[in-house]
Amino acid sequence: MGNRVKEAREQAVCSGYCRRCGRVHGLDGFRARGHALELMDRLDRFGRIDFSTVSLQAGKDCSIHQLFGSARGKMFGVLLCRDTFEKEVVLQAFSGQFNGHWRVDGWVEPLFDVEQFHRLNGPREKEVKDLGRKMEIVPVGSREHLELRRRRKKKSRRLMEDIFSLYRVPNFRGEECSLAEVFAGAGGMPTGTGDCCAPKLLAHAARNNLMPLSLAEFYYGRDNASASCIHKAFYPPCSTRCQPIIGYMLCGAGRS
Ligand SMILES: [Zn+2]
Ligand SMILES: [Zn+2]
Incomplete structure (x- = not known):
């Protein structure tokens, strides 16, 4: 990525369209950066994320x-x-799961109930995988193969919809909606909507009477395949999964 593009991305603020109000709500993306640098430093020093x-x-x-x-x-x-005593609090999040874990001490939780997720996902994911295994033993292009593929696709789509229905999205007015109700993007919700750092952090703040002041996200680790994500570089919340929901989530959070 060119430096100009990188700079432009780094300067972008955290904002999104709120379907509730019909306008954009934003949050500062700079004041939190010092705390993000401290977190990078801790990751370097500890070599693991369970600092506690x-x-x-x-x-x-x-x-x-x-x-x-x-x-x-x-x-x-x-x-x-x-917080309500005017004290500053810093929350931290990792995106998605960390090595198969949704919960790690000291990090904010996902937007859904983790036990509920496992009860739903465990058996249903197995069904999808079983169909995949059956597909491997029948000839590709055969009617049976096509039929198995159709069934697997249908099952995994329904599973994704059911998983999405577990997510509760709060805002700072004490309201809560489903992901589908708040999503302001074009088309369907991409896999992983609600699992990035920004929604997890804002949800935790909203549920714990913490007023958000500033958010910073950075990439940590080996650069991704397309080199669009660089070790320790700052990025605004992603445009496909986060921007369509963080507008609603910031609703009632003061600024704008
Ligand atoms: Zn995102
Ligand atoms: Zn709003």
């Missing part, structure tokens, strides 16, 4: 080693907030 665990007990699962391997890097984010 003493090192002898630290699980390999939380090692940042994988971020420099074939799995490549990941987005991390911090949200600077103010």
Whole structure:
């Protein structure tokens, strides 16, 4: 990526269209950067994300080693907030799952109930995988193969819809909606909508009476295949999954 493009992306603010009000709500993207640099430093020093665990007990699962391997890097984010006593609070998030974990001590939770997610996803994901295995043993292009593919596609689409229905999206007016109700993007919701750092951080703040002041997200680890994400570079919330929902999430958060 050229420097000019990189600079432009770095200067972009965190904002999105709110379907509730019919306007754009935004949040500062700069004040949190110092805290993000501190988080990068902690990741460097600890080599893992479970900072609160003493090192002898630290699980390999939380090692940042994988971020420099074939799995490549990941987005991390911090949200600077103010609590009801006017004290500053810094929240931290990793995008999606970390090595198969939705929850790690010291990091904000996803937008859904994790137990509920596993109860739903476990058996249904197995069904999708079973169909995939059956597809491998019948000739490609045969009627049976086509039929299995059709069934698998239908099953995985329905599973994705059911998973999306578990997400609760709060704003700063004490309201809560489903993802489908707030999504202001064109077309369907991409896989992983709601799992990035920005929505996780804003949801945690909204549910815990914390007023958001500034948000910063950065990429950490081996550059991605297209080199559009660079180790330790700052990026605004993504345009496909986050911008369509963070407008609603920022509703009632003060500024604009
Ligand atoms: Zn995103
Ligand atoms: Zn609004």
